[in-house]
Amino acid sequence: MTTPSGSRQSLLFVLALILLLVLAASIRYGAIDFSIPEIGRALVSLLPGQPEPTLSQRIFLELRLPRAIFCLLVGASLGVGGTLMQALFRNPIVEPGLVGTSSGAALGSALFFVLGGMLNLSTGLWTLPLAACLGGVIATYLVFLLARSREDGRASIVMLLLTGLAVNALLMSAIGFLSYIARDPQARSITFWSLGTLSGASWRAVEIVALSTIVGTLIALRYSKQLNALMIGEEEATYLGVNVNRLKWIILSINVVIVAVATAFTGVISFVGLVVPHILRMLRGSDNRFLIVGSALLGATLLSLADLVARLSLRPAELPIGIVTSAVGVPVFLWLLRRRRYVF
Amino acid sequence: MLEASHVTFKIGDKALISDVSVSFAPGKLHLLIGPNGAGKSTLIKVLARLLRPQAGRVEYESVDVRTASEPELARRRAVLSQAVEVAFPLTVREVVMMGRYPHFGGRPGPVDERITDEVMELCDVSEFSARNYRTLSGGERQRVNFARVLAQLWRDRASDLQVSCRYLFLDEPLTFLDIRHQLEFMKKVRALAEATDLVTVGVVHDLNLAARFADRIVLLNDGRVVSSGTAAEVLTTDRIREVFGVDTTFVPVEQGGIHLIFD
Numbered sequence: 246m247t248t249p250s251g252s253r254q255s256l257l258f259v260l261a262l263i264l265l266l267v268l269a270a271s272i273r274y275g276a277i278d279f280s281i282p283e284i285g286r287a288l289v290s291l292l293p294g295q296p297e298p299t300l301s302q303r304i305f306l307e308l309r310l311p312r313a314i315f316c317l318l319v320g321a322s323l324g325v326g327g328t329l330m331q332a333l334f335r336n337p338i339v340e341p342g343l344v345g346t347s348s349g350a351a352l353g354s355a356l357f358f359v360l361g362g363m364l365n366l367s368t369g370l371w372t373l374p375l376a377a378c379l380g381g382v383i384a385t386y387l388v389f390l391l392a393r394s395r396e397d398g399r400a401s402i403v404m405l406l407l408t409g410l411a412v413n414a415l416l417m418s419a420i421g422f423l424s425y426i427a428r429d430p431q432a433r434s435i436t437f438w439s440l441g442t443l444s445g446a447s448w449r450a451v452e453i454v455a456l457s458t459i460v461g462t463l464i465a466l467r468y469s470k471q472l473n474a475l476m477i478g479e480e481e482a483t484y485l486g487v488n489v490n491r492l493k494w495i496i497l498s499i500n501v502v503i504v505a506v507a508t509a510f511t512g513v514i515s516f517v518g519l520v521v522p523h524i525l526r527m528l529r530g531s532d533n534r535f536l537i538v539g540s541a542l543l544g545a546t547l548l549s550l551a552d553l554v555a556r557l558s559l560r561p562a563e564l565p566i567g568i569v570t571s572a573v574g575v576p577v578f579l580w581l582l583r584r585r586r587y588v589f
Numbered sequence: 590m591l592e593a594s595h596v597t598f599k600i601g602d603k604a605l606i607s608d609v610s611v612s613f614a615p616g617k618l619h620l621l622i623g624p625n626g627a628g629k630s631t632l633i634k635v636l637a638r639l640l641r642p643q644a645g646r647v648e649y650e651s652v653d654v655r656t657a658s659e660p661e662l663a664r665r666r667a668v669l670s671q672a673v674e675v676a677f678p679l680t681v682r683e684v685v686m687m688g689r690y691p692h693f694g695g696r697p698g699p700v701d702e703r704i705t706d707e708v709m710e711l712c713d714v715s716e717f718s719a720r721n722y723r724t725l726s727g728g729e730r731q732r733v734n735f736a737r738v739l740a741q742l743w744r745d746r747a748s749d750l751q752v753s754c755r756y757l758f759l760d761e762p763l764t765f766l767d768i769r770h771q772l773e774f775m776k777k778v779r780a781l782a783e784a785t786d787l788v789t790v791g792v793v794h795d796l797n798l799a800a801r802f803a804d805r806i807v808l809l810n811d812g813r814v815v816s817s818g819t820a821a822e823v824l825t826t827d828r829i830r831e832v833f834g835v836d837t838t839f840v841p842v843e844q845g846g847i848h849l850i851f852d
Contacts, residue, residue, distance in 0.1 A: 335676035473683075474690055476676050483639055485741070486663025486691040531677035 324544020327518025353380020
């Protein structure tokens with residue numbers, strides 16, 4: 246288990262290269278394939294003084310490209326969210342989807358669609374992400390409140406998982422009810438909320454998710470050393486000069502914002518946030534600075550790959566992304582857990 | 590100099606320590622003894638500012654410890670706890686390096702790297718520097734954590750002027766050690782505690798170890814200080830019977846100390 250920082254940097258470099266390759270594949274292949282010269286001409290048509298883009302160029306610029314970038318950002322935010330939650334709760338099986346954050350955010354956004362549609366509320370650009378964040382915060386808080394032991398106030402991992410399971414089921418049934426009474430076509434689709442989809446990508450969604458993901462990740466990086474100290478326990482971290490309560494609030498807030506904003510546009514996508522930090526830890530250890538950067542890159546790569554599979558397997562139709570992430574993520578996760586080198 | 594005056598710490602209505610006034614000088618090894626529930630660990634945590642007392646104050650060199658910022662305090666106060674569980678795979682060196690966290694901003698500098706190597710050498714953990722902490726035995730883990738705590742308080746001879754004291758707290762450090770490692774650990778602490786700018790306060794259960802290694806013993810019972818002073822002053826047959834409920838025979842040993850035999 247040697248983990249010199251140089252080997253971590255070279256792994257991050259390799260991950261960035263792989264991400265670029267996957268991104269290239271992701272903008273080329275789909276319901277329609279684009280050749281590289283076509284992509285070049287489409288991009289050139291954006292420059293001033295060029296003729297209006299053709300239909301196929303517009304499909305590329307308005308559907309394919311934002312979707313590829315959106316997918317990358319959502320994957321990055323799920324990866325970083327998983328790393329932050331695992332570091333904060335000092336447990337390798339916590340992820341935003343398991344403790345209610347994602348389904349709470351989904352319920353928040355479903356409420357937004359249904360109430361907005363019924364009451365004809367005029368809503369601004371930020372109402373949907375705000376509703377998702379609020380739902381995410383409330384659901385996460387609820388899970389931890391219910392999972393807490395009456396004796397010492399700590400949430401054991403078994404309680405956390407069982408409570409998360411119950412709260413998720415409750416939230417999903419509420420979402421089911423809302424989608425049943427909804428008029429808005431997006432909110433009507435129960436698959437959208439429970440299995441996730443990236444088809445809602447647009448440049449507007451890209452802008453909002455880019456803001457939350459990039460700002461959230463940069464702030465989280467500033468706390469990577471404090472998160473490292475937390476690995477040896479809350480008391481020990483305090484002795485090392487960490488204000489543990491403040492750290493908890495900051496990290497929980499970052500996580501809720503980046504995960505809820507992504508979930509507002511995609512529904513619940515599980516297992517990316519769980520698997521990504523594990524893979525990185527097994528490759529190069531548990532340093533959180535490395536894990537945060539690495540999980541942004543690897544999360545983006547894995548979700549882009551999953552999206553490619555979802556788009557290509559049933560062309561021209563597409564699979565809900567959650568089916569792919571679970572089908573690939575769960576066996577990989579189980580296999581990784583059973584490898585002997587990884588001591589739990 | 591570390592001074593606690595009229596310190597009371599309660600949980601609910603129950604006072605874990607009440608009206609404790611005691612002071613600890615640098616350059617000496619102070620050991621707290623007392624039966625289970627006497628308030629030893631609580632007192633250590635109050636002295637180290639993990640717990641804030643409801644009454645009284647703790648002063649480091651006549652400055653109220655409440656006024657210190659977290660990072661500033663972490664550069665001169667370290668605590669070795671009973672057992673440290675690590676949540677994720679970490680190498681031994683990564684754990685020891687954490688002791689330097691309060692001393693650098695982004696990444697460890699050459700001084701931090703060198704100090705980490707030095708303390709690992711001192712605590713005999715260099716040979717498993719790259720091993721996963723979680724594969725170590727209890728005794729090995731304790732040595733790694735001792736190295737981490739020393740790294741936190743280590744002063745660079747060249748660059749640091751020794752302006753203020755450092756504070757080392759040992760909260761039942763012997764719990765998971767066998768007899769040989771207990772002795773080795775106490776000898777190491779004994780030697781370190783002689784540094785003129787280091788205030789060392791520890792908790793031990795074994796009265797014989799306390800009698801052999803401590804410069805000063807503080808005897809606690811029911812959250813109060815019963816007696817403090819040298820081993821000979823504190824450890825009397827009557828007091829031990831009163832506090833621990835056992836009878837003691839004192840046997841003089843060759844080095845001029847005493848050995849306690851309990852009936």
